[in-house]
Amino acid sequence: MANLNKVILIGNVGKDPEIRHLEGGATVASFSLATNETFKNKAGEKVTNTEWHNIVLWRGLAEIAEKYVKKGTPIYIEGKIKTRSYDDKDGNKRYVTEIVGDNLQMLSKAEDGAGYSSRQENVPQAIDEPDMDASGSDLPF
Helix, strand or coil: CCCCCCEEEEEEECCCCEEEECCCCCEEEEEEEEEEEEEECCCCCEEEEEEEEEEEEEHHHHHHHHHHCCCCCEEEEEEEEEEEEEECCCCCEEEEEEEEEEEEEECCCCCCCCCCCEECCCCCCCCCCCCCCCCCCCCCC
């Protein structure tokens, strides 16, 4: 049986990315991403639930995030879920679940007027709908 660990999120950045430059020259960017789900409850009231995701980007994507990603920026991110553990200052084992991104797409224009900034690797491309005749059908019969 095949396995797949893939996450696709569209949301708004919760804080400016924290950028680190490691000794080997690699760049790492970390930030939070909010995704919202809106529905009506039994009373008919509109309810919005926000889920927060920890995003980690490496190397080239981290450099793009450093330049263009700011708090509130809407983004599309693809990646995989990773859980890591560490010992806190009191010696307790803590676990952190993160989305390690391998694709980032900016969903708004860059503030500096440079246009869209993105790094795409295997981003699903929009499929143009076929032209339909007046009957609304694209079938030849």
